[in-house]
Amino acid sequence: MYSMTTSAVPAPRGPVTRKDVARFAGVSTAVVSYVVNGGPKKVAPATEAKVQDAIRVLGYRPNAAARALKLGSSETLGLIVPDISNPFFSLFSHAVEDAAAALGYALVLSNSDGNLAKERRNVRNLAARQVDGVLLASVLFEPDLEALETADIPSVLLNQERDAPGFNSIGVDLAAGARIAVEHLIGHGHTNIGLAMGTNVSGSTDGREVGWREALQAAGLPEGPISYSAFTRPGGYVAGQRLLASVNRPTAIFATSDMQGIGLLRAIHEAGLSVPGDIAVASFDGSADSEYSWPPLTTVEQPVAAMAEAAVAALVGASRGEKPRHRIFPTKLHIRQSCGCP
Amino acid sequence: MYSMTTSAVPAPRGPVTRKDVARFAGVSTAVVSYVVNGGPKKVAPATEAKVQDAIRVLGYRPNAAARALKLGSSETLGLIVPDISNPFFSLFSHAVEDAAAALGYALVLSNSDGNLAKERRNVRNLAARQVDGVLLASVLFEPDLEALETADIPSVLLNQERDAPGFNSIGVDLAAGARIAVEHLIGHGHTNIGLAMGTNVSGSTDGREVGWREALQAAGLPEGPISYSAFTRPGGYVAGQRLLASVNRPTAIFATSDMQGIGLLRAIHEAGLSVPGDIAVASFDGSADSEYSWPPLTTVEQPVAAMAEAAVAALVGASRGEKPRHRIFPTKLHIRQSCGCP
DNA sequence: ACCGGATGTTGACTCGAGTAGATACCGGTG
DNA sequence: CACCGGTATCTACTCGAGTCAACATCCGGT
Structure with missing residues (x-):
């Protein structure tokens, strides 16, 4: 019976449109729309059934482009991250x-590869694609707002510590997070605590550096050595080598990302030292990698899922006319073994 | 001067369209299209300049939805992965x-979270969004082709060892990859080599298990213990615990993913054993994590970038009418320290 | 002076779906 | 029987950009 029905229909060349469905069901195209969208007008049950059958038999699938054109919304969000293969961003992307x-x-993903020009291009590209909103994890600590402004699209700045007036932004309290980590290291009796600080393309000071300094000052301790390098595994590795070679070698190091922390561990292992015995380590982010490194990293966890939800909510809120706001989330110290805890 | 020009223009409410540009530049809408697309008809240099100015001043951005509707192509590809926060897939996604x-x-990303129903839903969703092609890294070893067939969209199956007639597919030679890794372990003198085998929701045998077995047979060695578990870090961790507890504890273990390898390392470390001293390890994938584990993992590297390029090329080829094909890529053993090499 | 051809520009139609406004049809009342 | 109110349906316009056929315009050559 199914096949009889189907064989009675000339196989439509190309994609099936609303018109085909209408013709097949013996109704007008408007009715098909009403059925598909459940409105804005009611359809008689008998007619609805006919249309549903036609849709099923023909395999009709509304054209999203046409829909987006008419409605001015693509039901699509854009996400720009520096690098999706960085575990922190991949975790974030999933959320x-x-x-x-x-x-x-739907989510359109693009990588800026730490490249400001590419980030700008991506913003423009997403804008042209009529995404309903853009989530931007900028390469810069203080992002380039011009591209977003001219794009004139709801947006959320991710990973954003500072308030950017007129923009939605979401971030964690970096300084507070760094402080609890460093305080924890101090609690283990360390008095010489180094910092492996990640760098971005902009030059402004990151909250994690501030928090590290604050914690040391509050405890009356001198600042340990600092090494600036990329937020990556190799970055942490070279930072580790440099810190180990410094004249006053620290007995504990705070790394500003898990990736750096992992690179750091490698440098320490290669030097034949043990963690946390010779050198204690704490890091920042709370990605899965930190749990399975050796030893497992004590890390400052960011509430990724909550931040992602808030970011998306801000975006759909913005398209409803809500005004932009800046949200700061608290971090949580996740104690494992690299700090010296059992 | 810039501001003078701008102030002369009434701020257009809503987005700027081709019509606004045409009016501003004193030309027809067709010319604007010609300028924007560089064709199909030529435009006089002077006219072109006028139009370009108008575009710049008004901040015109062609509406991608309208373009997609007219051209029947959204210039968008869809990618479905089990879990973007798995480093292998995030690496792949980036490529x-x-x-x-x-x-x-552009790339629309969606996660199926190891859930077949969700995978199907994602396929349908992408199809409705008129993506020009779908890249599917299925949850199953042998994917569910029905959803793709009815979606009637160019597609590529990723991570696909076997040929699926009528479909583009891309994969690596899993058996060969596993063989070189196990052969390498054998070369280090191991005679009892275990397997930490990842599982998917389907039950069919994976090429990596075949390769492991083949290498052992070829060397005249008995099969070591096997532990089946998820392709994840926790999966590798429990597999490690089980293998260490087995009656004939292996002196070397081959893990079928880097994630498992990393979990395995943790289990071994926790047992107070050393790698590669007590137990040698090799794994599969070649993700960045394997390089920065301790010790760094010897791993079978997949040519991710080449595969990604081939997959995308197959998709755009398919929209040009090329016939589907199955491509198998070779793997490369990346020797580091977990196997026993210095 | 006239024609052929190149060159530049334009009006108008199209893609597929959403929906306002018009229309058709029904049963029920006065 | 005329009329009303409500419901179900249809017609026709719209969104913004691509592009073709038609229409100038101009130049060089007879």
Whole structure:
């Protein structure tokens, strides 16, 4: 019976449109729309059934481009991250995708590869694609707002410590997070605590550096050595080598990302030293990698899922006219073994 | 001067369209299209300049939805992965995004979370969004092709060892990869080599298990213990615990993913054993994590960038009518220290 | 002076879906 | 029987950009 019905229909060349469905069901195209969208006008149950059948038989699938054109919304969000293969961002992306999907939005992903020009290009590209909002994890500590402004699209700045007036932004309290980590190291009796500080392309000071300094000052301790390098595994590795070679070698090091922490561990292991015996380590982010390094890293965890949800919510809120705001999330110290705890 | 020009223009409410540009430049809308797309008809240099100015002044940005509707192509590809926060897939995604962007395509990302129903839903969702092609890294070893068939969209199956007639597919030679890794372990003198085998929701045998077995047979060695568990860090961890507890404890273990390898390392470290001294390890994938574990993992590297490029190329090829094909890529053993090499 | 051809520009139609406004049809009342 | 109110349906316009056929315009050559 199914096949009889199908064989009676000339195989439509190309994609099936609303018109084909209408013709097949013997109704007008408007009715098909009403059925598909459940409105804005009611359809008689008998007619609805006919249309549903036609849709099923023909395999009709509404054209999203046409829909987006008419409605001015693509039900799509854009996400720009420096590098999706960085575990922190991939974790974040997953959370964002979940949050977006829950609201019926698809997620367009693009990498800026630590390149400001590429970041700008991506913003423009997403804008041209009529995404309903952009989530931007900028390469810069203080992002380039001009591209976003001219793009004139709801946006959220991610990983953003400072308030950017007129923009939605989401971040964690970096200084507070760094402080609890460093305080914890101090609690283990360390008095010479180094810092492996990640750098971005902009030159402004990061909250994690501030927090490290604050914790030391509050405890009346001198500042340990600092090494600036990329937020990556290799970055942490070279920072580790430099810190180990410094004249007053620290007995504990705070790394500003888990990736750096992992690179650091490697440098320490290679030097034949043990963690936490010779050198204690704490890091920042709370990604899965930190749990399975050796030894497992004590790390400052960011509430990634909550931040992703808030970011997506801010975006859909913005399209409803809500005004932008800056949200700061608290971090949580995740104690494992690299700090010296059993 | 800039501001003078701008102030002469009434701030356009809502987005600027081609019509606004045409009016401002004193030309027809067709010319604006010609300028924007560089064709299909030529435009006089003077006219072109006027239009370019108008575009700049008004901040015109062609509406991608309208373009997609007219051209029947959204210049968008869809990527479905089990979990973007798995480093292998995030690496892959990055490569896919690069390859897609190089050809002017945007990438819509979705996670299936190891859930077949969600995978199907994602396929349908992407199809409705008129993506020009779908890259599917299925949850299953042998993917569910029905959803893709009815979606009637160019597609590529990723991570696909076997040929699926009528479909593009891309994969590595899993058996060969596993064989070189196990052969390498044998070369270190090991005679009892265990296997930490990852599992998917389908039950069919994976090429990596085949390769492990083949290498042992070829060397005239008995099969070591096997532990089946997830392809994840925790999966490798429990596999490690089980293998260490087995009656004939292996002196070397081959893990079928880097994530498992890392979990395995943790289990071994926790047992107070050393790698590679007490137990040698080799794994599969070649993700960045394997380089920075302790000790660094000897791993079978997949040519991720090449595969991603081939996958994207197959997709755009398919939209040009090329026939589907199955491509198998070779792997390369990346020797580091976990196997016993210095 | 006239024509052929190149060159530049334009009006108008198209893609597929959303929906306002018009229309058709029904049963029920006065 | 005329009329009303409500419901179900249809017609036709719209969104913004691509592009083709038609229409100038101009130049060089007879």
